[in-house]
Structures are given as structure tokens and as C-alpha cells.
Amino acid sequence: MEFWKKLQAIDRRWVYLVIWLVVMIPLIFPFKIKPVASPPVQSLFTYIDTLPENKGVIISVDYTPDSQAELQPMLVALLRHAFVIHRPVGVLAMALQGLGIGEDALRQVTAEINSHARTSADSVLNGRDYVYWGWTTPPITVMLGMGQRITKVFPVDYYGQKTESLPVMKRMKNYDDAGILVSVAASSFPLYWINLAQTQFGIHLGAGITAVSAADFYPYVNSGQFSGMLAGMKGAAEYEELLEQSMVKRGMDWKLRRKGTEAMSSQAAAHLAIIAFIIIGNIAFFATRRRKS
């Protein structure tokens, strides 16, 4: 009785300490977990993988550094995929503080691809194969304006180059040239993309979202408004797995770093610990209640 009572009144800092250890130890000594793609992840991957050659990929960085841990692996995986299949890529940021994050991901992925490139055609070049439009405001004008003419919304790119002069923009005039737009978001931006860009212009959409908002966005996967969805770090790990399999098949066994997958053993250990806490907490609650009655 005393034990259960004490357990119910335990200082929450002990719980934090346990979680800290449970998350940290598997990061140092990881155990292998092979992510299995869930249907929304598989459908987004397949959709992008089978895009027609003349269609580009637009990725919107709709998150800020506080959710970088969950969403950056998705952004990196999506960029890798788009470059591996040689589609023109346009990246923009709807969140102002997402600008640097977008640039970081682009720099990382282009360096990876270019370090393995043997010819100029294999490499990815700014202005030729991709463009980083950057950020402008207000979102409603951006989302509607890009459906008409992207260069009008972004006269200059993030680096100050005139977008009209970039060769890639000849293949990315507006939404008609984009096979899909993926919103990687920590807010309700994917919903705005549906409301404004998809309803008006019919563009196909994908979403990479934080796990917190996953339950809110599943209805849009079910209705077909999203061609697929990556939910949280687990979604990123599943996408990384699919991409690696696909790259190996294409003869690109580059063993690129997979931050989402690396985190999965810690994630699994933490989930087990939290399940254990919930079970122990409930046993303690019912044990003390029975004694009282």
C-alpha cells in the first residue's frame, strides 16, 4: 500500500530522468529497426517516383526550427528523391524562420548528389535543376499567385537572382508544370494549400507533418486530397527506407545518413517506457482506490 502511494506521489523529475536515459542510451548503442512503410507514406513515395518527366516537384518549407528534429529528415528525404529522379525542383518557405532550414537542407542534399556525380548531367545545379524561391508574404497571395505565374510572385530568388533568367523556371512556370507540391509543415499550412492551391488550380498535394497534427490530417488522405502523407519522425524514417531501396535498385548505394531512421530505436524505447508508466500508474491508482473502499 505504502509503495503504491509513494509511487503515485513520485517527483516528476524522476520520470524525466528515466525518459532522458531511455532516449539517450539507444542513441549511443542503437538496435536495428527496419521501418515498414505505411500506406500514406508508400502512396506519396510512389506518386513522386512515377511523376512524368516534364513535371516538377515543389516543396514548401512551412516550419520553424522548433520542429526541425521531426521535419528536417522529411525535407532532406524529399529533396534527395526529387533530385535522384531528375525532376526540376522548386523550394519555397512559408514560415519566415524556415528560410535557413530550407537552405541548409538544399546545401546538404546538393552536396551529397554532386559528390557522387560523374557528369554534369548527373549533378544538380542552382538555377538549372532547382530554384530556391525563398519567402514572401502574405501566404494567400503566394498560394494563389503561383498558380498563375511563379516569377511574378518571386521576381528574385533567395540568392537575389532574377527568376525570369533561370533555366529551371522555363520548366516551372506555374502549378501546371508541377506534378506535386509537398508542404512540410508544423502548422495548418497544408490545409491552406488544399483550400487555395488545390481547390483553385487542382494541383496534387502531399504533406509532411508533425506527429501532433497527424490525426487532424488523416481525413484529407482518406478523401484523396493529399496524394500521401508523412507523419512525424516515423513517417520520415519510412520514406528514407523506401528511398534507399529505390536508390540501391538504381545503382546508387551511397549509404546516405538517415537521421529519421537513426532515431527510431530511441523512439521505440521511449514509447515502451511511456506504456510502462501508464500501466504502472493505472495499477497504482486502482490498488490504492481498492484499499480505500
Add this chain to the structure above:
Amino acid sequence: MTLSHDPWVWIAAILTLAIFSFLYRENPFYRIAEHLYVGLANGYAITFYWHRILMPYLIDPVGHNPNILTKIWLVSIAIIGALYFTRFIPKISWLVRIPIAILLGYGCGASIPRALDAEIIQQVRATIVTRSHLAHWDTALWAILILVGVIATISYFFFSAERKGVLKPISYVGIVFIMVGFGASFGYTVMARISLFIGRLQFLLGDWLGLIK
């Protein structure tokens, strides 16, 4: 173990630990880190607005554009925008309604018709069980489950009639679906929070301490 030699990594690591110190209890290190974050984020936003919005879209065109009508148009828009600041002057604070009204009018006009289509019509359409759903047992099961879930949940929120008769069992089924929804949301929230913590630990153990690759 190879410690980072990058001073920025050290600053980020110390600030991360300062934020985590809140888990023990409220303290000045946490406060410093928190205020620094808010200040930096605002400073970044203000300078960016100045250089990427006000300069190219207002100040440069007003200064260099020879067309007087364009100048008048831009200055008028800027004045309307500046009316937001009248909130700080109680006597004329009512003027703030003008830019708010313009923004609301534009925002509602542009979003409401599209939101109706995207969030109501398309979602209702997705609950309709079609013949193609019935081709396989699993798709049929999910389609029926979604239909039942939507009807039962809406019934739970139907407050115009007393919850008795047929409405009573249906709304109870609605509660079950709502609870499943809450459970899913909670599970995903746990995953999200742990992910954020993992991200910081990857940084501390990897980029800072060099304990992991």
C-alpha cells in the same frame, strides 16, 4: 569522443542545456535562453521584413518609379497599413478597424468559398460508400466504419434534441469514436515530443560531444 571546436555549436549546446534546466526547476539560465530566443526570432523577422518586403515593394518603387500614380497608390496602401499602429493612440485607435476590415474582407472572400469545397464538400464526398469500396472486404470495412463514425460523432454533437430514443445509442457510439480519436492524438503527441527531444540529443551527443556519428 571528439568535442566540437565550433563556437556556434558550443553556444547552441549551452543554450539547449539552459532550456532543459527548466525540467529541474525555473531558473535564470532558462530565462536567459528563453528571452534570447524570442529576441532573436523577432529581430530576424523585423530585419527580413525591412530588406525583403518594405525595401523592394515600397521604398525602392516610391523612390525610383517615375510614375506618379504608382507612387500615390503605394503610399496610400502604406498609410492604410500604418493605421495598425493607431492602436497605441487611444483617441484614434478606432482607425485600426480600416486595415482589419480590408484584410478580413479579402481573406474571407478568397478563402470561404474554397474552404467550403475543400473542407466540407470533399470531406462529405469521402464518406460516401461507393460500389468500388465494396469490391474488397477491407476497403468496404473501412468505408462503412468511416460512414458510421462520422454519423455517430455528428449525432453526439447534435444538441437540438434530447438524447433519448435512437439518438442515445448512436451518440454513445460517437463517444467511442471520439475517444479513439483522442487516443490517436495522444499517441502521436507523445511521438512528437519524444522526436523533438531525440533531435536535441542527436545534436548534443553528435555535433557537440562527438559520441555518435
